[in-house]
Amino acid sequence: MMKALHIAIKDLRIRIRDRNTLVLMLLLPIGLTAIIGFAFGGDSGISSIGVALVGPEDGDLLTNAAAGLLSQVELFDAEVTTEDEAREAVASGRKSAAIVLPEGLIDAVLEGAPAEIAVLQDPASGIKARIVETMVERFATSASAGGIVGRAIFDAVEAERPITEAERWQLTGWMFQWMYETWSEPAIAIEEAEAETRDVDVHSYFAPSFAVLFLLFTMLASAKTIHEERESGTYGRLMASPVGRSTFIAGKLMGSYALAAVQVLLLIVLGSLLFGIDWGSHPVAVIVMALVTAAGAASLAIVIASVARTARQTDNVGTAFILMMSLLGGSMWPIEQAPASFQNVARFTFNYWAHSGFKKLVFYDAGLAGISQEILIILAMSIVFFGASVLLLSRRQVLT
Amino acid sequence: MRGEPIIEVDGLVKRYGQLVAVDAVSFVVNEGEIFGLLGPNGAGKTTTISVLSCLTPPTAGTAKIAGLDVTRNSLAARSKIGVVPQEIALYPTLTARDNLVFWGRMYGVPERTLAERIDELLSVVQLAERAGGRIDTFSGGMKRRINIAAGLIHRPDVLFLDEPTVGIDPQTRRSILDLVKDLNASGLTVLYTTHYLEEAEFLCDRVGIMDEGKMLAIGTRAELTTSIGATTSIDVRADGLDDSIVDWLSSLEQVTDVARDGDDLTINTTAEANLLPVIVERLAAGGAKVHSVDVKVPNLESVFLHLTGKSLRDEGDQDAAATKTNALHG
Amino acid sequence: MKKILVIIAHNLRLIAADRSTLFWLLAMPIAFTFVLGLAFSGGGGGGGSTDPVRYGLTVANLDRGPQGEALLAAIEAAGKIDLLPIDGADAGDTALELVQKGDRSAALVIPPDYSERLARRERVTLTFHRNPERMNPYVTRQAIDEVLTRLRAEGTAGIGARTAYAELRGEPPPELAERLSSRASAYVAENWDPPSVTVAAERLGRTAGSDVPSMGFNHSSPAMALMYVLLNGLMMSIALVDERRERTLARLFTTPVARSSIIVANLGWRFVIGMLQMWILIAFGGLALGVDWGDSPVGLVLVTVTYVAAVAGLSVLLGSISRSSRQAQSAALVLSLTMCALGGLWWPLEITPKLYQAAGHAVPTGWAMDAMHNLVSRGYSLAGVAPQALVLALFAIGFTVAATLTFRHE
Incomplete structure (x- = not known):
């Protein structure tokens, strides 16, 4: 036992002294989290969308009003132009979208005649152009609704008694005023309540994700030393001393595990210090989750190393496997957005459960009980992985 | 056997920042010679070879190969030389033959003669049957031999061997030294660096002794030992010695010093080879009965000690030096 | 060379x-x-399913009257979302908890006095709980808004018809007022589809017709x-x-x-x-x-x-x-x-x-x-x-x- 401990301590010292390990362990996950925060966090994101606005040359009252209304949308950086120019600007990506208003907007509203607002979209813009489309759709819905309400009122009043031309004008004028007042204060309002009260930003989502991803990489580098020691002959030297093979494996696993625990805990601390991530009000749950995740990653990496035959193979097979699992399990992008079938596949990965646990801590302030499912599943995975690696290492005589 | 000068080094200086690795070194190697650069690690031998191999530009001075300046006529000079670096500079995942093919092409060996040349070289280095084996499956000695073969692929005029025997077993060392001798016998000029003086003594026609970047002395072994005034000492143990023999020996021109202590006689001479039979004959004629004769010839070690005030062996690994002596003489 | x-x-x-x-x-x-x-x-160059995805929405209807039920029926009829109702007196809290724990993406809570306030023509507020890490709530919220807009148009038309009549010819008697209201509301319901002002999105460039180019293989490849x-x-x-x-x-x-x-x-x-x-x-x-x-x-x-x-x-x-x-x-x-x-x-x-x-x-x-x-x-x-x-x-x-x-x- 003491010998295994010494092997573990030796491994830990070698790793921590290596600057490249530190890059992989800490710098990359923190750097990537920072970049993502830079891309999506804070007041950034979509603050201004370039929009070209095209109205007919002699637009009616309502068309002009619509143009004025749309040009004042806060998100839009609108510029009034001709359709040809607008097309050119959008096709080349200088504007995300163009709104082309039709001539007979007032007829559409008053008479119910069909009118079409065209939204031209930048082919390379997946999101901004889509936002413009949604905003214009909202406007069109309001215009249609306003029109139909007006026509319904005329219809009902006229059904009781015919209306003279003078009355029609009087009523139209009144109605615009009345509708304007009424429509702005809906009878049924929706109050949005985000289901959490915690201040969560994009860092909080990605910091644990990248932590898990790079934890696996560190563990792989650590598990690889099983082969490296064999290839460099230090393993043979160890076996010539009174150290058993099981002691060696135990030492390796302990070293890996200690390194993993150090990495996860450091990343958690650095996450709070650098990005202000709030890991919740249950420190014990956070520490347990960190330690369990470390165990899962360490044993997963050992299993990969025991399947491989050489250090190089461990590197190749392992990196591929980790990347694939991270992609499936959501270490590289929010899989909550993926279809349900995709998420069902994700449940078979270690990454999925590790994220799930950290997400519950960060997003929902879960306690130990809240993450018990994740902890049990990862522990079960660790035991299976560990058993499999011991079996593989002895059966396949990777270590001889 | 002395031909025209093929390597001419004149006032060569190489500085790395403050460090002077080679300090105003001059020497000439003639065609057909084995010229040794002898000195401890860090003496500047490898740097000198690097400059001659066109790897490192000199800070000052000139170096010429077959009349071609290594800085101004670098490419032409490089086609004249074959370099065998200290390290096994081969592609480990390729076979011996594929390595030789690659290096042959780099030297511009014509395709139609390349295969033939490789077969020839493989048999010279006695690895013909391992031609298809990957370098990373070879033993240390086999790698060394392919490493040398790669430097010979284009039939160079001069071969540079930079400590080719460091860290290998006695048998391999012996076979490499024999190989170098054979190559030289067939007309190849060799520039050989080593910190093992036995190798220099065994192999080299002339030796340049280097230390701390400076060339201290150049010459054949005899020239070097003579130049420092070193003498051969002959110790004789015999019954029935008397002072008449001491007087007779003292009168000889080649003898510098004679001393007698009972049955032990110590003679210092500058020409041991001619003297020994004369002494033995004279002793026998005088009725003395000779028990043993021990001749101590001055070697490069004495020269190095004389020039630097330190022993070369203290610098190198003494075990290796000892095993080498066995390999050379045993 | x-x-x-x-x-x-x-x-x-x-x-x-x-x-x-x-x-x-x-x-x-x-x-x-x-x-x-x-x-x-889900667009953008081959692959992916073309079936419309239906999203689940947790609903807690605490309304004592019939309007809450009607609202949910209208939402369901729109055919974009599946309702996952929760019953019981503390259904509102349960719904919130489910979203908070991450079991559900979003929940809609209809207050107990929904029908009463609508009848009194008072402003009424629904609560929408959103899980901030999911995309689903954006879709379900939009589906609810669509239904609410129509209900609102029907209501507005009903009130408007009565008010307009009063503007022209003085306050109508209750019976007439009721007739005006229901006629106007029914007109809106009948003529809601198709809307008169529509939006035609046109993606320029060569991917015209495909949906979202930044996603799918056209971006990932x-x-x-x-x-x-x-x-x-x-x-x-x-x-x-x-x-x-x-x-x-x-x-x-x-x-x-x-x-x-x-x-x-x-x-x-x-x-x-x-x-x-x-x-x-x-x-x-x-x-x-x-x-x-x-x-x-x-x-x-x-x-x-x-x-x-x-x-x-x-x-x-x-x-x-x-x-x-x-x-x-x-x-x-x-x-x-x-x-x-x-x-x-x-x-x-x-x-x-x-x-x-x-x-x-x-x-x-x-x-x-x-x-x-x-x-x-x-x-x-x-x-x-x-x-x-x-x-x-x-x-x-x-x-x-x-x-x-x-x-x-x-």
């Missing part, structure tokens, strides 16, 4: 002899493209090709460090091969591998994933040539300045991942701040992705990608000059 070709062939052979190479050059990027494309599909060519390209810097350590590079310098030839050969074999990889991935995207690579093959060649040249130059530079292969490996990882993130290979640059977009164009990846969008989405010709290709060529020249200055054999 012949020697350059020999060195290039020699290195290609060394690379090809390594079985793991094929895996890294091709299998991994293909797998990634495929998985990412599937995950984000070029992005993953650029990413893996960069990643593998920079990883190949390790080979240079190894050659230096094994002294084969120094030995090469003692042969009659010029320094410039050795550098050109080192750039050359990396370029060949990068181009091979790039075009196999392009072919895979086109044949297997249905990605349409645009109308300008020449433009695509120009962009890939300049991009791969920049990557090859950076790879040799990195190999020249790295002190050990482990250092080169770490640097390759850091550089390539950072450049992928900055250049918009992982998410579109359009949603990032201006400063970020500027940073994305300080590295080759940002320009390469722009060029890919110009070709694949906008259908530009050669001239349309010339500016990007020029910038990529400048990157290639810059990296190559730096690599030449730092190239060494020891």
Whole structure:
């Protein structure tokens, strides 16, 4: 036992002294989290969308009003132009979208005649152009609704008694005023309540994700030393001393595990210090989750190393496997957005459960009980992985 | 056997920042010679070879190969030389033959003669049957031999061997030294660096002794030992010695010093080879009965000690030096 | 020149002899493209299901009257969402808890006095609980809004008809008022569809008709090709460090091969591998994933040539300045991942701040992705990608000059 401990301590010292390990362990996950925060966090994101606005040359009252209304949308950086120019600007990506208003907007509203607002979209813009489309759709819905309400009122009043031309004008004028007042204060309002009260930003989502991803990489580098020691002959030297093979494996696993625990805990601390991530009000749950995740990653990496035959193979097979699992399990992008079938596949990965646990801590302030499912599943995975690696290492005589 | 000068080094200086690795070194190697650069690690031998191999530009001075300046006529000079670096500079995942093919092409060996040349070289280095084996499956000695073969692929005029025997077993060392001798016998000029003086003594026609970047002395072994005034000492143990023999020996021109202590006689001479039979004959004629004769010839070690005030062996690994002596003489 | 070709062939052979190479050059990027494309599909070039996705919405109807039920029926009838009702007195709290724990994406709570307040024509407020990490709530919220807009129009028309009548001819008697209201409401309900003002979205460029180009294979295929060519390209810097350590590079310098030839050969074999990889991935995207690579093959060649040249130059530079292969490996990882993130290979640059977009164009990846969008989405010709290709060529020249200055054999 003491010998295994010494092997573990030796491994830990070698790793921590290596600057490249530190890059992989800490710098990359923190750097990537920072970049993502830079891309999506804070007041950034979509603050201004370039929009070209095209109205007919002699637009009616309502068309002009619509143009004025749309040009004042806060998100839009609108510029009034001709359709040809607008097309050119959008096709080349200088504007995300163009709104082309039709001539007979007032007829559409008053008479119910069909009118079409065209939204031209930048082919390379997946999101901004889509936002413009949604905003214009909202406007069109309001215009249609306003029109139909007006026509319904005329219809009902006229059904009781015919209306003279003078009355029609009087009523139209009144109605615009009345509708304007009424429509702005809906009878049924929706109050949005985000289901959490915690201040969560994009860092909080990605910091644990990248932590898990790079934890696996560190563990792989650590598990690889099983082969490296064999290839460099230090393993043979160890076996010539009174150290058993099981002691060696135990030492390796302990070293890996200690390194993993150090990495996860450091990343958690650095996450709070650098990005202000709030890991919740249950420190014990956070520490347990960190330690369990470390165990899962360490044993997963050992299993990969025991399947491989050489250090190089461990590197190749392992990196591929980790990347694939991270992609499936959501270490590289929010899989909550993926279809349900995709998420069902994700449940078979270690990454999925590790994220799930950290997400519950960060997003929902879960306690130990809240993450018990994740902890049990990862522990079960660790035991299976560990058993499999011991079996593989002895059966396949990777270590001889 | 002395031909025209093929390597001419004149006032060569190489500085790395403050460090002077080679300090105003001059020497000439003639065609057909084995010229040794002898000195401890860090003496500047490898740097000198690097400059001659066109790897490192000199800070000052000139170096010429077959009349071609290594800085101004670098490419032409490089086609004249074959370099065998200290390290096994081969592609480990390729076979011996594929390595030789690659290096042959780099030297511009014509395709139609390349295969033939490789077969020839493989048999010279006695690895013909391992031609298809990957370098990373070879033993240390086999790698060394392919490493040398790669430097010979284009039939160079001069071969540079930079400590080719460091860290290998006695048998391999012996076979490499024999190989170098054979190559030289067939007309190849060799520039050989080593910190093992036995190798220099065994192999080299002339030796340049280097230390701390400076060339201290150049010459054949005899020239070097003579130049420092070193003498051969002959110790004789015999019954029935008397002072008449001491007087007779003292009168000889080649003898510098004679001393007698009972049955032990110590003679210092500058020409041991001619003297020994004369002494033995004279002793026998005088009725003395000779028990043993021990001749101590001055070697490069004495020269190095004389020039630097330190022993070369203290610098190198003494075990290796000892095993080498066995390999050379045993 | 012949020697350059020999060195290039020699290195290609060394690379090809390594079985793991094929895996890294091709299998991994293909797998990634495929998985990412599937995950984000739902339009944009082949693949993915075309069935409309129905989202679940948790509802807690606490209303004592009939209007709450009517609202839910209307939402369900719209056919976009499945309702997951919760019963019981504390249904509101249960719904909140479910969302909070992450079991449900969103919940709608109808208050107990919903019908009463509507009848009294008082303002009434529904509560919508949203899980901030999910996308579903955006969809369900929109579906609710659509229904509410119609209900609101019906209500407004009812009130409006009565008020308008009063405006013209004085306050109507209750019976008439009721008749006016129900007639106007019924008119709205009947004529709601089709709406008179509609929006026709037209995606310009050559992908007209496809839905969201930034998602799906049309984005993931070029992005993953650029990413893996960069990643593998920079990883190949390790080979240079190894050659230096094994002294084969120094030995090469003692042969009659010029320094410039050795550098050109080192750039050359990396370029060949990068181009091979790039075009196999392009072919895979086109044949297997249905990605349409645009109308300008020449433009695509120009962009890939300049991009791969920049990557090859950076790879040799990195190999020249790295002190050990482990250092080169770490640097390759850091550089390539950072450049992928900055250049918009992982998410579109359009949603990032201006400063970020500027940073994305300080590295080759940002320009390469722009060029890919110009070709694949906008259908530009050669001239349309010339500016990007020029910038990529400048990157290639810059990296190559730096690599030449730092190239060494020891």
